Amino acid sequence: GYVEWRDGFNAENIPSSLLDNSFHIESGDITPTVSNHQVHEFDCPVTIRIFLKGFLDPVSAIDNAYTNVETVYAELLLPSNRLGSTVKDVVPTSVSVSPLTLQNDNAVLVEINFNTKTFMAF
Numbered sequence: 001g002y003v004e005w006r007d008g009f010n011a012e013n014i015p016s017s018l019l020d021n022s023f024h025i026e027s028g029d030i031t032p033t034v035s036n037h038q039v040h041e042f043d044c045p046v047t048i049r050i051f052l053k054g055f056l057d058p059v060s061a062i063d064n065a066y067t068n069v070e071t072v073y074a075e076l077l078l079p080s081n082r083l084g085s086t087v088k089d090v091v092p093t094s095v096s097v098s099p100l101t102l103q104n105d106n107a108v109l110v111e112i113n114f115n116t117k118t119f120m121a122f
Helices: 058-076
Strands: 022-027 031-035 039-053 087-099 107-121
Touching: 039 058, 058 087, 058 107
Parallel strands: none
Antiparallel strands: 022 039, 031 039, 039 107, 087 107
């Protein structure tokens, strides 16, 4: 039920028409870690941002934000989704819930951070 905001670099310029139940994915710097001549392991931080409207009840939006975090965790941390042939693990690192902007404290921004471990054979 989410809509992806597909701006490559700027998650803050999301239009108000897409503000409720939309998400943005950002990948960080990919870092090589170990290799054994053919298989190389890479770490990549990933941030998922979820945008929610609070309308006139920001407290309910915050509660809804944590429900959304549980939903994302339930999906991404399923072994069948995180222990595949290329992606070897998805490790949650942090969650933050904040107002979208100081001028718009009725809209909630949820940031869910992960570290992914990927193996690639060359």
